[in-house]
Amino acid sequence: MAKKLHDTPNLDELEKGPWPSFVTGLKRLAQDNDMAVDLLGQLETSYQTKKGYWKGGTVGVFGYGGGIIPRFTELKDEKGEPIYKDAAEFHTLRVQPPPGMHYNTDVLRKMADIWERHGSGLIAFHGQSGDIMFQGATTDNVQGAFDEINELGFDLGGAGPAVRTSMSCVGAARCEQSCYDEAKAHRMVLNTFVDDIHRPSLPYKFKFKFSGCPNDCMNSIQRADMAVIGTWRDNIRTDEALAKKWFARHGMNELVNDVVARCPTKAFQLKEIKDVKKGEHISSVAVSDTHAVEIDNHDCVRCMHCINVMTGALSPGKDKGATVLVGGKRTLKIGDLMGTVVVPFMKLETDEDMEQLVDLGQRIIDFFAENALEHERTGEMIERIGLVNFLDAMGIDVDPNMVASPRMNPYVRTDGWDEEVAKIKAKQQAA
Amino acid sequence: MAQTQLRRPVESGVPDNKQFMHPVLLKNYGNWKYHDRPRPGVLHHVAHGGDEVWSVRAGTQRQMDIHTIRKLCDIADRFAEGHVRFTIRSNIEFMVSDETKVAPLIAELEANGFPVGGTGNSVSMIAHTQGWLHCDIPGTDASGVVKSLMDELIDEFRQEDMPNRVHLSTSCCEINCGGQADIAIIVQHTKPPKINHDLVANVCERPAVVARCPVAAIRPALVNGKPSLEVDETKCVCCGACYPPCPPMQINDPEYSKIAIWVGGKNSNARAKPTFMKMVASGLPNNPPRWTEVGEVVKKILYTYKADARPWERLSDWVERIGWPRFFEKTELPFTKYLVDDWRGSRANLNASTHIRF
Numbered sequence: 001m002a003k004k005l006h007d008t009p010n011l012d013e014l015e016k017g018p019w020p021s022f023v024t025g026l027k028r029l030a031q032d033n034d035m036a037v038d039l040l041g042q043l044e045t046s047y048q049t050k051k052g053y054w055k056g057g058t059v060g061v062f063g064y065g066g067g068i069i070p071r072f073t074e075l076k077d078e079k080g081e082p083i084y085k086d087a088a089e090f091h092t093l094r095v096q097p098p099p100g101m102h103y104n105t106d107v108l109r110k111m112a113d114i115w116e117r118h119g120s121g122l123i124a125f126h127g128q129s130g131d132i133m134f135q136g137a138t139t140d141n142v143q144g145a146f147d148e149i150n151e152l153g154f155d156l157g158g159a160g161p162a163v164r165t166s167m168s169c170v171g172a173a174r175c176e177q178s179c180y181d182e183a184k185a186h187r188m189v190l191n192t193f194v195d196d197i198h199r200p201s202l203p204y205k206f207k208f209k210f211s212g213c214p215n216d217c218m219n220s221i222q223r224a225d226m227a228v229i230g231t232w233r234d235n236i237r238t239d240e241a242l243a244k245k246w247f248a249r250h251g252m253n254e255l256v257n258d259v260v261a262r263c264p265t266k267a268f269q270l271k272e273i274k275d276v277k278k279g280e281h282i283s284s285v286a287v288s289d290t291h292a293v294e295i296d297n298h299d300c301v302r303c304m305h306c307i308n309v310m311t312g313a314l315s316p317g318k319d320k321g322a323t324v325l326v327g328g329k330r331t332l333k334i335g336d337l338m339g340t341v342v343v344p345f346m347k348l349e350t351d352e353d354m355e356q357l358v359d360l361g362q363r364i365i366d367f368f369a370e371n372a373l374e375h376e377r378t379g380e381m382i383e384r385i386g387l388v389n390f391l392d393a394m395g396i397d398v399d400p401n402m403v404a405s406p407r408m409n410p411y412v413r414t415d416g417w418d419e420e421v422a423k424i425k426a427k428q429q430a431a
Numbered sequence: 432m433a434q435t436q437l438r439r440p441v442e443s444g445v446p447d448n449k450q451f452m453h454p455v456l457l458k459n460y461g462n463w464k465y466h467d468r469p470r471p472g473v474l475h476h477v478a479h480g481g482d483e484v485w486s487v488r489a490g491t492q493r494q495m496d497i498h499t500i501r502k503l504c505d506i507a508d509r510f511a512e513g514h515v516r517f518t519i520r521s522n523i524e525f526m527v528s529d530e531t532k533v534a535p536l537i538a539e540l541e542a543n544g545f546p547v548g549g550t551g552n553s554v555s556m557i558a559h560t561q562g563w564l565h566c567d568i569p570g571t572d573a574s575g576v577v578k579s580l581m582d583e584l585i586d587e588f589r590q591e592d593m594p595n596r597v598h599l600s601t602s603c604c605e606i607n608c609g610g611q612a613d614i615a616i617i618v619q620h621t622k623p624p625k626i627n628h629d630l631v632a633n634v635c636e637r638p639a640v641v642a643r644c645p646v647a648a649i650r651p652a653l654v655n656g657k658p659s660l661e662v663d664e665t666k667c668v669c670c671g672a673c674y675p676p677c678p679p680m681q682i683n684d685p686e687y688s689k690i691a692i693w694v695g696g697k698n699s700n701a702r703a704k705p706t707f708m709k710m711v712a713s714g715l716p717n718n719p720p721r722w723t724e725v726g727e728v729v730k731k732i733l734y735t736y737k738a739d740a741r742p743w744e745r746l747s748d749w750v751e752r753i754g755w756p757r758f759f760e761k762t763e764l765p766f767t768k769y770l771v772d773d774w775r776g777s778r779a780n781l782n783a784s785t786h787i788r789f
Binding site for chain 2: 010013014018019020023025028029043047051052053054055056062063069090096097098102103104107108109111112116121122124125126127130135143146150151153155166167170172173174176178183186187190191194195197214215217218221223229242254257258301303304305308309311312315330333335374
């Protein structure tokens with residue numbers, strides 16, 4: 001039995017309604033956990049005053065410099081004593097999830113048992129960076145909790161100016177759109193940087209994310225310093241039986257308005273079967289006895305829309321790999337940045353391919369560590385120095401796939417032009 | 432003096448997911464052919480070799496107590512096959528290899544208060560941040576905003592009646608950990624930080640704080656004989672960037688920390704390129720416990736989109752077609768001068784054409 005609950009009239013309102021209630025969960029914990037009782041007390045105070053009451057600090061585990069998010073209460077009485085003393089220390093352990101966030105019930109139960117012994121009993125699946133967040137341990141209990149989580153085969157994630165915890169989509173495990181082995185890439189890359197995860201010493205955070213196709217379910221383009229997004233080079237594959245089944249169910253209006261008209265580059269056309277073009281870069285499939293769709297794969301930008309709508313009838317090609325984009329981030333400090341293309345396509349099939357990806361990550365992080373200003377993300381660094389300088393340092397040749405358009409102003413010194421043209425020609429001849 | 436032997440960590444990094452994976456997923460790894468959705472909340476995947484798996488998706492509160500986790504495990508053991516996974520939006524998925532298990536699993540989840548849905552063109556669970564529960568700089572409480580909104584949008588979670596998928600996010604400060612979304616709810620401070628000059632010198636690394644300001648509004652100053660920082664309030668954009676490195680520069684205010692609504696962000700490359708979201712409303716009160724005013728605006732935008740967008744238009748695609756004037760007209764939101772961008776690169780957000788819809 002825990003101590004008596006504090007009155008929580010505001011939080012009680014969040015027990016009403018049909019969606020699962022975190023307040024109900026906290027109250028259940030509070031039946032036998034004083035920390036949960038006092039957490040509810042402090043949270044209710046925040047709901048009344050509209051203020052937060054946590055401050056950071058320095059708490060860690062032996063051997064690591066990061067991965068714990070320390071929280072000490074600032075809600076104190078006139079003597080400086082915590083008002084809610086059993087939640088006065090409420091630290092979080094960030095723990096890296098398995099790729100695709102797969103679990104069996106055995107491991108989840110073990111995590112729950114560990115957190116019942118050492119913590120508040122509150123776990124978030126998952127935080128915005130992908131961590132399993134074991135929320136609410138006292139300073140004394142952090143080490144014991146980590147030791148058991150670590151023995152279970154899990155490791156702390158990143159915090160502060162470090163390589164951060166990563167996420168990958170369900171991908172090859174269950175998705176037909178998967179263009180590479182996301183889990184393998186995720187593990188190979190991240191496990192190369194365990195030192196940079198556990199011992200924060202970069203200018204600022206660095207995030208990798210892995211999405212298996214351009215639907216980018218991991219939101220990597222917007223929030224990863226290095227986004228690895230699956231794509232393919234050859235033709236969209238077709239399945240006539242499934243195409244006809246789709247058409248029989250959805251009809252001509254939907255095919256024309258929802259698929260043909262929504263193709264961003266108009267690569268997707270509807271034709272009478274007799275008029276369908278043949279050619280190396282053409283995919284086509286009959287949807288009825290009279291009509292077929294025709295896709296000019298040279299014009300296709302692999303946006304995924306037609307494949308999403310006509311799943312099974314259409315699917316990504318076989319020559320798969322990934323596009324790598326660098327520099328995505330949200331507002332602070334210079335404004336939002338999407339990641340931009342630095343490698344239009346790389347194969348990710350063999351171990352050697354994967355090592356190339358790891359090597360690229362390594363070189364980008366090394367350059368970032370050397371050249372970024374304090375608290376500057378990769379996107380801001382590239383904005384400051386220019387993409388070309390970044391590519392030079394990476395030893396990557398410029399490619400028109402990296403730009404939305406060529407330069408729109410004349411403010412550039414071009415006296416090296418002939419030399420550059422000669423280099424390009426020499427490379428073309430050598431190839 | 433006796434010293435306790437501390438255990439050295441095993442730097443194992445990312446664990447192998449194959450040890451936890453449902454056997455049908457493991458067997459058909461990288462070999463799936465297609466999927467369909469027999470009903471909202473259920474994905475049916477078919478492998479090239481003919482194996483099938485059904486995934487039942489349910490909403491959770493994300494911040495889960497161990498009793499909820501054990502309840503979900505009980506359901507997974509009794510009604511599924513002992514394997515689950517989580518989506519990026521904190522939904523849980525139960526995989527079963529036998530179609531007859533789907534209906535009893537759904538019934539059990541619903542009976543235990545876990546709504547089944549969040550697939551296809553639905554409103555999925557709101558991506559959210561920590562808020563007052565655990566963050567050190569929050570302007571609001573994400574869990575409460577999310578619970579309040581999902582209570583009202585639960586039917587849209589259970590159905591697939593939207594033109595396209597709708598992703599929502601909430602963020603408790605302008606750092607926007609919640610990320611880009613079709614509709615995002617983000618704290619917007621409206622007054623410069625209140626500085627406790629007695630504490631700045633001891634707590635803050637002053638040059639780092641000066642460097643953090645996006646508009647160079649902070650400068651070192653002596654205040655009452657103590658080294659501190661001062662803010663040029665005519666320059667300050669109230670972003671709160673100075674607050675994390677310098678807690679004595681309090682940006683959160685019970686009255687003046689407002690809530691803004693943003694629309695049209697998407698990460699997917701489907702159809703148009705990925706887009707950033709745009710601010711369409713601000714000045715909404717931060718009003719716990721149920722943030723009614725925020726909910727009203729979100730629902731107005733959501734249901735206007737639902738009624739007006741064509742099939743497969745994401746919110747950004749819809750606005751692209753109808754134009755911003757009609758967006759504001761239809762949603763009855765005021766278009767104020769604060770919505771005209773003046774940050775760097777902002778000229779790209781002005782209408783440099785005569786493309787005007789009448």
